[in-house]
Amino acid sequence: MTYEAIQAAAAAIADKTGRPRHKVAIVLGSGLAGYAASLPGAVEVPYADIPGFPLPRVPGHGGSLFSAQPGKAPVLCYSGRVHTYEGWDMAEVVFGVRTAVASGCTTVILTNAAGGAGDGLAPGDLVLLKDHLNLASRNPLVGTNDDRLGPRFPDMSDTYPADLREIAKQVAADAGVELKEGVYAWFLGPTFETPAEVQMAKRLGADLVGMSTVPEAIAARHMGARIIGISLVTNLAAGISTTPITHEEVQETADEARERFTAVVDGLLKVLD
Numbered sequence: 261m262t263y264e265a266i267q268a269a270a271a272a273i274a275d276k277t278g279r280p281r282h283k284v285a286i287v288l289g290s291g292l293a294g295y296a297a298s299l300p301g302a303v304e305v306p307y308a309d310i311p312g313f314p315l316p317r318v319p320g321h322g323g324s325l326f327s328a329q330p331g332k333a334p335v336l337c338y339s340g341r342v343h344t345y346e347g348w349d350m351a352e353v354v355f356g357v358r359t360a361v362a363s364g365c366t367t368v369i370l371t372n373a374a375g376g377a378g379d380g381l382a383p384g385d386l387v388l389l390k391d392h393l394n395l396a397s398r399n400p401l402v403g404t405n406d407d408r409l410g411p412r413f414p415d416m417s418d419t420y421p422a423d424l425r426e427i428a429k430q431v432a433a434d435a436g437v438e439l440k441e442g443v444y445a446w447f448l449g450p451t452f453e454t455p456a457e458v459q460m461a462k463r464l465g466a467d468l469v470g471m472s473t474v475p476e477a478i479a480a481r482h483m484g485a486r487i488i489g490i491s492l493v494t495n496l497a498a499g500i501s502t503t504p505i506t507h508e509e510v511q512e513t514a515d516e517a518r519e520r521f522t523a524v525v526d527g528l529l530k531v532l533d
Contacts (some may be wrong), residue, residue, distance in 0.1 A: 266358050273405065278327075281363065284333065286525065287368070289372040301330075302327070305325045307325060308323070313325075325356075325452050334350040341356065343450075346450075354400045355518065358483060361485045366484075369488045373497060375453065375458070375493070381442070381467060383494060385492075386440045387439070387491045388488075389473075389489030391443045411482070422489065428490070446471070449471035476510060490521075492514060
């Protein structure tokens, strides 16, 4: 998607929400799709009404953007995301977060459901991302760089800043929610990872495996945004789990953890504004 398309989408969001600028954006993963509608001052805009927005094709992923104002500054909430494994072009996969940054968001919160590969992780755990591994061999910045969006070679050494992680830890502690910390490995999907792939990722330093988040983190960082990533461990990864992995299991665990997850997100949105 071009710079002009991103600006057109940002303008449409401002027009349809009545809020010209937003400060924080959050992408809601599995199990959190209904959260945005409960926020104060929530205004729903279906993705279909925003030029350039692709529509999610995965059960459990919504298809609307919400503008809300839980504190002093407006926030954008994406209820559902698209994935590379659905067949979307990488530029389409990251179009939402790019539009959020163009809309004024300086911080982007990326949430997801993930398989637990690290020692001591269990279904239902919330894990703060301190780094990621791109094991899908895809990158949204491949191709001609548009300097209006960001530099040709963006630095990724501080993708998940330590000061934001400390804020997230304090918010979780205040809410009485345990928040662990780990590294997320992105696999292309849509197949769940094999036991050998999970062991490979674990030996490379991964604690979590999943099929999203990394492209969005790269694109948002390219545009200068700061990122908080939070994974919900919805299942133990292949070879660690003794039972087959199903999408239904992912949804069930996400539903059970919703209250704790939303408590952390509520706290972050209030602090970050």
